[in-house]
Amino acid sequence: MQKSTIPNKSHPLPPGVYTPVLSLYEPNPTQDIDHEAMYKHAQHLVRGGMHGLVYQGTNGEAALLSREEKIAVLKNIRKAVADLGVPDYPIVAGVSGQSTNESIQLTKDAAEAGASFGLLLPPSFWAKAVTEDVLRGFYRDVADESPIPIVCYNFPGVTSGVDLNSDDLAALATHPNIIGTKLTCGNVGKAIRLTSQFTPAQFSVFGGSSDFLYPTLAAGGVGCVTGMGNVWPKSTARVYDLYVAGELEEARRLQEVVASAEWACKKSLALTKFGAGHFVGKKIGFEDPRTWYPRKPYAPAGEKLQAWTVEVMGVLEVEEARIPDRVFKGKGTNGVNGSK
Known part of the structure; x- marks a missing residue:
């Protein structure tokens, strides 16, 4: 297929593995945001080699957060990465x-609070009314x-x-x-149809989880956004790092282990949060299990599923332990993924 001739984007999303970060809560009846826990978790993920962080996505329980909470979280996280010495991370x-108006306001809030990019789902409140024209018009507006x-x-x-099918995305890429x-639909065929038309500089394709990261990269994609990063950031990021370094056999071996561990994340957000x-x-000093509960009305995992999650996710424990932390020497001296 002939490649598109559209211009390269002026501010592309850097390639790599991103974590859709969990929202963490105070262990009180109203489950207020625990900003200290989120600050330390963010720094743990960056030290673990994540190439970028996503907040207020599905794993972040965006639908359960107020506008004010979203702004406060983003400001706190921008401070967390700046304090590590990577202010442009x-x-x-x-x-x-659900409305164009609300989404535009959220982009402005996010920019003012320190976010570099916006992640946007299609509207869905009246799903039958979301025609092709409505869908594409929403994104463009x-x-x-x-x-x-x-x-x-x-x-x-x-x-x-x-x-969003490949025709929709190709139209929006312009x-x-x-x-x-x-x-996150997991459609590698859709990824190939897009990468056959566009270079990453024109329109980047990311997988929605790490269990098909290797196939995504082989198909011309540039990374993934994975809930597994909340639990095992080093191992998930390393699949990408090995692949781009040309160590394909080791990348594939690690991909198999990561895919096995991520099965728990596929079951429910409650299991991702429990696993994290x-x-x-313990690593970041927040061992109260209530910090990691979903926000009500959603319930934490029961004991049987907790035990199953430890077993399934635990296959990466040894891998994670032998990968060193990324070390920062001071502000602006050891950038991450395009940071200065």
């Missing part, structure tokens, strides 16, 4: 609203007004089945402020 914010570049987020499981897509609390909570 890529932070992506979920900016998904938001992108027209957004002060930050937009990544199209395709996850039919949380949008009443509304699914917009100068729409820079790529995250395919179990394996990461």
Whole structure:
């Protein structure tokens, strides 16, 4: 297929593995945001080699957070990465609203709070009314007004089945402020149809989880956004690092282990949060399991599923332990993924 001749985007999303970061809560009846826990978790993920962080996506329980909470979280995280010495580290914010008006406001809030990019789901409240014209018009209208570049987020499981197909995404790729897509639909064929038309500089394709990261990269994609990064950031990031270094056999071996561990994340967000609390909570000083609960009305995992999660995710414990932390020598001296 002939490659597109559209211009390269002026601010593309850097390639790599991104974590859609969990929202952590105070262990009190109203489950207020625990900003200290989120600050330390963010720094843990960056030290673990993540190439970027995503906040207020599906794993971040965006639908359960207020506008004010979203702004406060982003400001706190921008401070967390700046304090590590990487002030320009890529932070992506979920900016998904049901109306065009709300989504535009969320992009402005995110930009002012320190986010570099916006991740946008399609509207879905009246799914039958989301025609092709409505869908494409929504993205274009938001992108027209957004002060930050937009990544199209395709996850039919949380949008009443509304699914951005490859024709939709190819049409949206021509917009100068729409820079790529995250395919949580898991459709590698869709990824190939897009990468056959566009270079990453024109329109980047990211997988929506790490269990098909290797196939995504082989298909011409540039990375993934994976909930597994909340638990095992070093191992998930390393699949990408090995692949781009040309160590394909080792990348594939590690991919197989990562895919096995991520099965727990596929079951439910409650299991992702439990796994993160179990394996990461002690490392960052937040061992109270309630910090890692979903926000009500959603319930934490029961004991049987907790035990199963430890077993399934635990296959990466040895891998994670032998990968060193990324070390920072001071502000501006050891950039990450394009940071200065």
